[in-house]
Amino acid sequence: MNCQICNVETYMPFKCQYCNQFFCVKHRLPENHDCSERWLAKAPRNQPPKSLRTDETQPAYQYKVTMMQQRQRKIIWFSKTELKHLLFGALLTLAIGISMPLYFNPALYNYPEIFITVSFVFTISFIVHELAHKIVAQHYGLWAEFRITMFGALITILSIISPFKIISPGAVMIAGTPDRETIGKTSIAGPLTNISLALLFLAFTRLFTGLGLTIAEFGLLINSVIALFNLIPFGVLDGFKIFFWNKTIWVLAFSASLALTIYAYAGSPLL
Numbered sequence: 001m002n003c004q005i006c007n008v009e010t011y012m013p014f015k016c017q018y019c020n021q022f023f024c025v026k027h028r029l030p031e032n033h034d035c036s037e038r039w040l041a042k043a044p045r046n047q048p049p050k051s052l053r054t055d056e057t058q059p060a061y062q063y064k065v066t067m068m069q070q071r072q073r074k075i076i077w078f079s080k081t082e083l084k085h086l087l088f089g090a091l092l093t094l095a096i097g098i099s100m101p102l103y104f105n106p107a108l109y110n111y112p113e114i115f116i117t118v119s120f121v122f123t124i125s126f127i128v129h130e131l132a133h134k135i136v137a138q139h140y141g142l143w144a145e146f147r148i149t150m151f152g153a154l155i156t157i158l159s160i161i162s163p164f165k166i167i168s169p170g171a172v173m174i175a176g177t178p179d180r181e182t183i184g185k186t187s188i189a190g191p192l193t194n195i196s197l198a199l200l201f202l203a204f205t206r207l208f209t210g211l212g213l214t215i216a217e218f219g220l221l222i223n224s225v226i227a228l229f230n231l232i233p234f235g236v237l238d239g240f241k242i243f244f245w246n247k248t249i250w251v252l253a254f255s256a257s258l259a260l261t262i263y264a265y266a267g268s269p270l271l
Contacts, residue, residue, distance in 0.1 A: 001147065001173045005033045009149065013175045022143075022175050076135050082145040089130075089148055089169040090123050092156045096167055097122035099160050114211060118218040125197060125223050126167055129230070132189040133172040140186070142176035167226075171236075184245025187238040191253055194227035198260045217264070224260035231257055 001013045003024035014028035015021070018037035027033040078086075097119030101109055109115060130146050137144035148170040156169040174186065201219035208216055231254045233243040243250040 001145070001175060003027055013173075015143070015175050015177075076131075076138055079145060082147070085148045085170060086127070086130075086146050088153075089146065090127055092153065092160075092169045093126045093167055094119055094123045095160045096156065096165055100165065114214055117211075117215050121215060121219050122222050125194060125219070125226055128193050128197070129190040129226060130170075130172050132193040133174075133186055136186045136189040137172065137174050137178075140176075140178065140182050142174050142178055142182070142186075144172050144174045144186075146170055147173045180245050183241050184249075187241040187245075188249065188253060191227040191230050191238055191242075191257065194223040194230075195253065195256055195260065198223035198227065198257075198264070202260070202263075220260065221264035224257055224264045227257035228254070228261045 001022055002009050003013065003026075004021045005023060005027040008024050010022075010024045013022040013024065016023065016028070016030060016033070016035055016037075018030055019035050021033070023033050030037075098115065100119075100122070101107075101115050134144045134146065149168075152168040152170055155166050159165045159167065178186070198220050201216045201223065204216035205213060205220060230237055231239040231242065231250065233239040233250065239250065239254065242253065
């Protein structure tokens with residue numbers, strides 16, 4: 001999300017409690033972003049604050065608060081901007097899925113029903129990971145929307161034409177005042193979703209043969225890898241926030257994703 005003053009992209013923006021806008025760390029204080037509602041901080045507690053607005057054409061402060069309250073009552077909501085970013089992110093991910101056989105198993109292009117299906121499985125596995133973060137964050141009353149990042153989109157585009165695949169077109173941006181536990185639970189939601197999908201596809205490998213088996217083995221592989229990569233306790237990855245919150249939960253999740261990844265790689269016919 002971008003700061004309302006300097007337009008710098010901020011992963012954890014600060015929300016002003018007076019004007020309800022979002023800012024970077026440099027402009028988070030009311031005096032640093034020339035807050036239009038700064039007078040509320042100085043209003044006497046024993047007197048009802050008087051509005052300084054005289055122009056009736058300007059949007060009312062209460063209107064913004066009402067909108068936020070309506071959103072918080074919903075389990076999950078999407079803005080038009082977020083839907084555009086999700087669509088673009090899904091298309092980039094789908095493009096990577098379609099390009100994967102070129103570097104790993106070109107023979108799959110002779111079977112379009114296979115590589116097209118696994119490309120969609122690939123895309124869905126990425127999208128549900130991000131939606132899991134969003135749903136949990138909104139459950140705790142936080143602002144959460146998926147946004148494409150310039151660096152992530154560039155890396156993803158380069159991955160389409162290279163044998164090294166990095167899928168990171170964007171991420172769910174969160175704003176509010178979460179504590180360590182809330183951040184940890186929001187972060188682990190994505191990897192746990194992929195671990196659950198990997199276990200589901202593992203069960204499918206016991207039930208299907210032929211095309212169904214190939215799709216199930218790919219679903220197991222890609223969800224295991226997505227979970228394992230995101231659980232690395234480094235930088236902005238989910239693993240760092242989970243490790244900082246609860247090391248026991250991180251060890252259990254990382255061990256499960258590692259075991260599934262090793263098992264998937266050992267039996268994958270796509271590699």
